[in-house]
Amino acid sequence: MIDVDMAREAGGFSLKVAFKNAEGITALFGRSGAGKSMTIGLIAGLARPDYGHVVLDDRILVDTRAHIFLPPHKRRIGLVFQDSHLFPHLGVKQNLMFGRWFAPRRTRAISFDAVIETLGIGHLLRRMPSMLSGGERQRVAIGRALLSDPQLLLLDEPFAALDVPRRLEILPLIEKLRDEFKIPIVYVSHAVEEVARLAAWVVVLDEGHVIAQGDPAEVLPAVGAEDSRFGEASVLTMRVGKRDETYGLTELLHPAGTVWLAGPAGREGARVRIVVKATDVTLSAALPRGLSVQSVLAGRLVRIRPMGPLASIEIALGGEGRLLAVATRRALDELELCEGAPVFALIKTAALDERIVGG
Amino acid sequence: MLLSPAEWTAVLLSLRIAVVATLASLPFGIFAAYALARWNFAGKTLLAAILYLPLVVPPVVTGYVLLIAFGRRGIFGSALAELGIVFSFRWTGAALACAVMGFPLMVRAMRLSFEAIDPQLEKAAGTLGANRFFTFLLVSLPLAVPGIIAGATLAFARALGEFGATITFVANIPGETQTIASAIYTFIQVPGGDPAALRLTLISIVIALAAVIISEIIQRRGERRLSRS
Numbered sequence: 001m002i003d004v005d006m007a008r009e010a011g012g013f014s015l016k017v018a019f020k021n022a023e024g025i026t027a028l029f030g031r032s033g034a035g036k037s038m039t040i041g042l043i044a045g046l047a048r049p050d051y052g053h054v055v056l057d058d059r060i061l062v063d064t065r066a067h068i069f070l071p072p073h074k075r076r077i078g079l080v081f082q083d084s085h086l087f088p089h090l091g092v093k094q095n096l097m098f099g100r101w102f103a104p105r106r107t108r109a110i111s112f113d114a115v116i117e118t119l120g121i122g123h124l125l126r127r128m129p130s131m132l133s134g135g136e137r138q139r140v141a142i143g144r145a146l147l148s149d150p151q152l153l154l155l156d157e158p159f160a161a162l163d164v165p166r167r168l169e170i171l172p173l174i175e176k177l178r179d180e181f182k183i184p185i186v187y188v189s190h191a192v193e194e195v196a197r198l199a200a201w202v203v204v205l206d207e208g209h210v211i212a213q214g215d216p217a218e219v220l221p222a223v224g225a226e227d228s229r230f231g232e233a234s235v236l237t238m239r240v241g242k243r244d245e246t247y248g249l250t251e252l253l254h255p256a257g258t259v260w261l262a263g264p265a266g267r268e269g270a271r272v273r274i275v276v277k278a279t280d281v282t283l284s285a286a287l288p289r290g291l292s293v294q295s296v297l298a299g300r301l302v303r304i305r306p307m308g309p310l311a312s313i314e315i316a317l318g319g320e321g322r323l324l325a326v327a328t329r330r331a332l333d334e335l336e337l338c339e340g341a342p343v344f345a346l347i348k349t350a351a352l353d354e355r356i357v358g359g
Numbered sequence: 360m361l362l363s364p365a366e367w368t369a370v371l372l373s374l375r376i377a378v379v380a381t382l383a384s385l386p387f388g389i390f391a392a393y394a395l396a397r398w399n400f401a402g403k404t405l406l407a408a409i410l411y412l413p414l415v416v417p418p419v420v421t422g423y424v425l426l427i428a429f430g431r432r433g434i435f436g437s438a439l440a441e442l443g444i445v446f447s448f449r450w451t452g453a454a455l456a457c458a459v460m461g462f463p464l465m466v467r468a469m470r471l472s473f474e475a476i477d478p479q480l481e482k483a484a485g486t487l488g489a490n491r492f493f494t495f496l497l498v499s500l501p502l503a504v505p506g507i508i509a510g511a512t513l514a515f516a517r518a519l520g521e522f523g524a525t526i527t528f529v530a531n532i533p534g535e536t537q538t539i540a541s542a543i544y545t546f547i548q549v550p551g552g553d554p555a556a557l558r559l560t561l562i563s564i565v566i567a568l569a570a571v572i573i574s575e576i577i578q579r580r581g582e583r584r585l586s587r588s
Contacts, residue, residue, distance in 0.1 A: 044486050045485075045486075046482055046485070046486075071485070071490070072482070072485035072486050073485050073486070073487075073488050073489055073490045073494075075486075076488070077486060078486065078487075079483070079486040081479060081483065083479075085477070085479050085480055085482075085483040087480060087483075087484075087497075087498060087502075088480075088502070089501045089502055098484070098487050098489070098497070099487030099488050099489075101488075102487065102488025102489055102493070103488060144487065145486075145487070148486075148487045148488050
């Protein structure tokens with residue numbers, strides 16, 4: 001259980017954050033400059049809040065009213081930075097063992113071999129950090145943080161410097177950490193897809209303030225990563241259905257309809273989240289025929305927000321969930337779509353990234 | 360090349376003074392460099408200015424200040440003499456003068472080296488459980504080694520060449536405070552001393568070159584270690 005409620009002003013920027021989360025991954029989400037890294041620094045003890053507290057389980061890490069401030073080395077919080085910050089003068093193995101040396105022997109819950117195995121870094125142990133690729137470095141950095149036996153893991157956009165294929169490789173790792181080592185994780189990201197996939201609880205920051213928090217499927221669509229239509233996306237919670245072995249497709253079920261995914265998505269019956277970009281959604285007033293699109297969700301149009309020649313449209317899906325779409329205003333007028341009208345949302349399977357679908 | 364016993368004495372004495380001056384000032388130099396690079400405290404600029412002072416005032420002035428402070432009847436000298444520590448007209452005094460003169464060079468090189476370390480690395484060490492002392496010992500210090508070697512080499516070279524402050528503070532006593540530099544000075548003053556002065560000049564060039572080359576090699580190795588496979 002992590003309980004954060006604190007404020008700090010520094011260099012003309014004022015931060016005020018409060019959130020609690022009991023289990024799984026907490027995502028701090030927002031554009032750059034929103035105060036995500038500052039929040040992480042305050043939790044780790046790299047800076048002091050002007051007022052407030054941070055409590056981890058039953059340990060008070062900082063409480064300005066009680067004049068408690070634990071320095072970073074006593075907090076037992078693992079922090080992975082955007083750049084790995086491996087010690088360049090030490091080998092990979094020595095880097096991994098650095099925090100281990102300081103961790104109390106009695107309470108060690110995480111074994112060296114398990115970490116090496118999970119992160120797949122066994123073959124790197126004898127190398128120097130300068131000889132590692134970006135992805136390898138970040139994996140070693142995560143291992144180093146884990147082996148210090150932390151009670152909380154802070155990941156500050158650990159994959160920001162990695163290219164997309166590497167990120168997709170490492171995302172399942174984060175899920176493994178969550179499941180195998182049972183460590184609460186606070187994950188900083190500005191990528192909707194990552195947050196949608198990983199987080200149990202999302203805290204949305206903007207200009208130093210929490211503007212929304214809650215379940216990613218509810219919070220993320222309302223926010224959007226950017227001001228442009230290209231950043232608008234919705235998160236849908238689906239259930240994995242049957243696989244179409246002939247074509248390699250997987251059926252994802254939603255009370256409002258079916259979405260086909262071009263690849264596997266976990267075992268049948270599992271809950272998964274998919275991210276649908278608003279620009280990938282096509283609207284239809286009637287159930288369409290003769291189209292290549294086979295993923296159709298039915299719903300009701302609840303809100304139209306004009307954006308120049310275009311409009312951002314919010315659809316309440318049958319059952320639960322909201323879907324964002326973008327269309328020209330002319331198309332809406334010609335189809336006589338107004339707020340309250342029933343509508344069918346068509347989603348191109350090809351536009352969905354099956355690689356980032358997760359439970 | 361054959362040296363007379365007197366010349367040998369000067370060479371060995373010079374080496375001893377330079378080595379002792381460098382080693383004795385090393386811990387203070389590392390501490391001062393780290394403090395100037397990483398800590399913020401009142402009077403930091405003033406402290407830095409005082410530490411760098413021997414670099415800019417005439418060596419004779421430094422020597423005279425040392426004489427006032429550490430001479431037999433000096434401010435600290437008389438107290439230290441009661442403890443059995445005597446600097447005036449001893450080789451230890453020459454070492455002190457050399458250490459003071461070399462200190463700014465030493466601190467400057469080390470400070471740059473500490474400042475070049477990414478502070479995030481030290482923060483990372485903190486989140487991994489290392490307190491300030493262990494962070495310094497395991498992260499900052501090893502990463503500053505190239506700068507520490509450079510600083511020590513500069514101080515050593517400076518100590519070998521020191522003349523003004525030394526001769527002012529502890530005079531020019533053969534076998535006690537007569538270094539290569541003051542021996543050369545003496546030989547030039549006497550008729551027929553030129554060959555001896557020349558020999559010592561060559562010796563001092565060789566020693567200085569060797570010191571710089573050795574430190575280059577050590578530093579190169581250190582850098583290669585950081586980027587080794």
